Amino acid sequence: MAPFNLAPLAGTLGYDLVFLLIGVGFGAALEVSGFGDSRKLAAQFYLREMTVLKVMFTAIVVAAVLIFLSSALGLLDFSRVWVNPTYLAPGIVGGLIMGVGFIVGGFCPGTSLVAASTLKLDGVFFVLGVFGGVYAFGETVSSFEPFFQSTFLGRFTVPDWLGLPYGVVVVLLVLMALVMFWGAEIAEAYFGAGKSWKDIPLIPHSRARIAGAGALIVLAILTAVLGQPTVDDRWGWIASEGDRQLGEREIFVDPAEVVDLKKDMTLRVNVLDVRSEADFNRFHLAGARRIDLGDARDPAFVRSLLGAGDNTIVFVMSTGESVATQAWKDLKAQGVLNLYVIAGGINGWLDRYPPSPCVAQKLPGNAGGDSLGWRFVVAVGDRSPSAHPDLARKEYVASCPLAADGNGTAEAPAHDGEHGAAPAYTKRVKLQKKTVTKGGCG
Amino acid sequence: MTSKPPRPYVNPYVGGALLGVVLFLSFYITGNGLGASGAIGHVQVAILGLFAPEHVDRVAYFAEVGGGSRNALDNAGVFMLLGTFLGGMLSGIVNRRFRVETRRGPNVSNRARWVYALLGGAIMGYGARLARGCTSGQALSGGAVLSVGSFAFMFAVFGGGYALAYFVRRLWN
Numbered sequence: 001m002a003p004f005n006l007a008p009l010a011g012t013l014g015y016d017l018v019f020l021l022i023g024v025g026f027g028a029a030l031e032v033s034g035f036g037d038s039r040k041l042a043a044q045f046y047l048r049e050m051t052v053l054k055v056m057f058t059a060i061v062v063a064a065v066l067i068f069l070s071s072a073l074g075l076l077d078f079s080r081v082w083v084n085p086t087y088l089a090p091g092i093v094g095g096l097i098m099g100v101g102f103i104v105g106g107f108c109p110g111t112s113l114v115a116a117s118t119l120k121l122d123g124v125f126f127v128l129g130v131f132g133g134v135y136a137f138g139e140t141v142s143s144f145e146p147f148f149q150s151t152f153l154g155r156f157t158v159p160d161w162l163g164l165p166y167g168v169v170v171v172l173l174v175l176m177a178l179v180m181f182w183g184a185e186i187a188e189a190y191f192g193a194g195k196s197w198k199d200i201p202l203i204p205h206s207r208a209r210i211a212g213a214g215a216l217i218v219l220a221i222l223t224a225v226l227g228q229p230t231v232d233d234r235w236g237w238i239a240s241e242g243d244r245q246l247g248e249r250e251i252f253v254d255p256a257e258v259v260d261l262k263k264d265m266t267l268r269v270n271v272l273d274v275r276s277e278a279d280f281n282r283f284h285l286a287g288a289r290r291i292d293l294g295d296a297r298d299p300a301f302v303r304s305l306l307g308a309g310d311n312t313i314v315f316v317m318s319t320g321e322s323v324a325t326q327a328w329k330d331l332k333a334q335g336v337l338n339l340y341v342i343a344g345g346i347n348g349w350l351d352r353y354p355p356s357p358c359v360a361q362k363l364p365g366n367a368g369g370d371s372l373g374w375r376f377v378v379a380v381g382d383r384s385p386s387a388h389p390d391l392a393r394k395e396y397v398a399s400c401p402l403a404a405d406g407n408g409t410a411e412a413p414a415h416d417g418e419h420g421a422a423p424a425y426t427k428r429v430k431l432q433k434k435t436v437t438k439g440g441c442g
Numbered sequence: 443m444t445s446k447p448p449r450p451y452v453n454p455y456v457g458g459a460l461l462g463v464v465l466f467l468s469f470y471i472t473g474n475g476l477g478a479s480g481a482i483g484h485v486q487v488a489i490l491g492l493f494a495p496e497h498v499d500r501v502a503y504f505a506e507v508g509g510g511s512r513n514a515l516d517n518a519g520v521f522m523l524l525g526t527f528l529g530g531m532l533s534g535i536v537n538r539r540f541r542v543e544t545r546r547g548p549n550v551s552n553r554a555r556w557v558y559a560l561l562g563g564a565i566m567g568y569g570a571r572l573a574r575g576c577t578s579g580q581a582l583s584g585g586a587v588l589s590v591g592s593f594a595f596m597f598a599v600f601g602g603g604y605a606l607a608y609f610v611r612r613l614w615n
Contacts, residue, residue, distance in 0.1 A: 023525020099602020105562015
């Protein structure tokens with residue numbers, strides 16, 4: 001499914017050629033629209049010619065309709081499409097500065113390149129200026145780094161912001177663009193052609209334009225009616241591969257491997273614990289974060305996982321494996337990378353790294369599976385060496401109700417928190433890089 | 443070739459639709475939008491690296507792109523940049539607009555136009571890096587995938603342009 005994973009092709013001629021050809025299309029589309037002519041671009045700011053607005057917004061709505069319609073039809077996985085992360089304040093200040101550069105210089109970087117390629121000397125000088133500006137930014141950014149990194153909102157779209165479905169926002173965007181085009185035509189007739197108000201037709205009459213506008217509206221409404229794929233739809237796309245991975249236990253990671261990965265300073269290990277709050281308070285892994293199963297379908301939560309760096313490994317765990325497996329399916333379907341389940345869940349973990357007998361005792365028989373196989377006397381949270389076997393620490397127990405004398409004040413029995421040498425295990429974690437790491441402009 | 447007048451530009455809505463389809467294909471195939479300024483940054487670091495490689499290693503912002511053994515030009519965006527240049531040139535040749543000239547307002551000399559273009563380019567380059575993208579990378583690509591920051595950016599660009607347009611009207615009118 002699109003977008004295609006081009007990462008394995010990186011460095012080959014074919015890979016470079018794909019981007020080269022897209023660039024050729026981009027440059028040609030800008031040139032035939034007149035974006036190589038600085039006068040045409042500057043005229044936008046005197047309302048004489050609204051070419052910039054018309055071309056840009058037509059391109060945005062056409063692309064948006066095609067993107068979200070293909071997503072609705074299950075042809076394009078939008079979660080793997082790069083969305084420029086929002087840094088609100090530097091974006092707005094940078095935009096204002098660019099507006100100034102636009103009206104003074106008559107281009108933006110892409111259009112100046114097209115102008116220079118057709119031997120327009122003003123375009124050549126502008127490109128040289130851009131090089132200078134980009135260089136100056138690199139030299140000075142360290143002096144205002146906090147501002148440059150401020151107001152970060154991550155992958156944040158208008159539908160997220162308004163709380164509306166994508167399709168509805170696409171319909172609204174198309175309507176907004178059509179109103180702007182209508183205004184642009186009137187502005188051109190008044191400021192550009194110098195017509196008087198009464199000679200300007202207020203009702204659009206060009207059949208081609210009405211047909212184009214109608215087609216956009218119909219496709220946008222179709223996008224809204226179809227709706228974006230649900231989590232279950234998305235699991236359906238990958239179910240065969242996902243079920244195979246589950247069946248062959250490829251994604252179930254031995255606790256010892258988790259411990260080893262936590263020791264690796266270049267990695268970020270993110271443990272999501274899908275259990276009740278009470279169980280979580282009794283015992284959980286150091287650094288674990290408790291979630292409900294429903295959170296795995298919460299867009300805001302999933303977005304935070306998708307925004308994590310390429311060196312992040314996400315582990316899901318529950319008491320046994322079944323709840324964690326369900327959460328794994330949901331998160332996997334939504335495109336979370338480097339996602340694994342801790343084999344055996346909390347029960348398996350405690351069997352491997354048993355806590356002090358003052359804290360918990362294993363229930364007799366073959367208790368376990370999806371119910372907790374240990375009886376905790378006190379809730380220790382992560383204050384037990386079992387919660388962080390990567391750090392060797394002594395157990396701290398103020399009182400030991402389970403101690404032999406039974407009065408709860410005896411000293412803790414020897415439990416040095418050492419869990420012996422790491423047992424052998426089959427390595428499961430293979431770090432994957434995101435298909436999309438950076439925007440074209442990044 | 444130069445004797446015939448250049449062909450007219452296409453209808454802006456048709457040009458915009460073409461651009462939109464290219465943008466969609468870019469997202470569909472690569473998962474990424476279009477852009478220019480980021481790749482310009484890569485080329486700039488590569489040029490700087492020819493003259494002062496130690497300086498590239500020392501300044502964090504440059505080192506990220508081309509420090510140490512990194513090749514600043516080994517970037518998909520650089521190929522897109524090259525393609526944009528070629529595409530513009532091809533279209534210019536086909537439409538008989540490939541000729542040396544300076545496009546300027548009626549009341550400024552060629553030399554003044556060049557100075558302003560250089561100055562505007564520098565301002566634009568600086569702003570584009572601050573905003574993490576140019577008009578194409580932020581406004582166009584981010585707008586098509588409905589990024590909030592891209593829309594805020596877009597309105598800021600138009601706001602900045604309209605706010606200053608009156609004061610520099612002699613440049614263009």
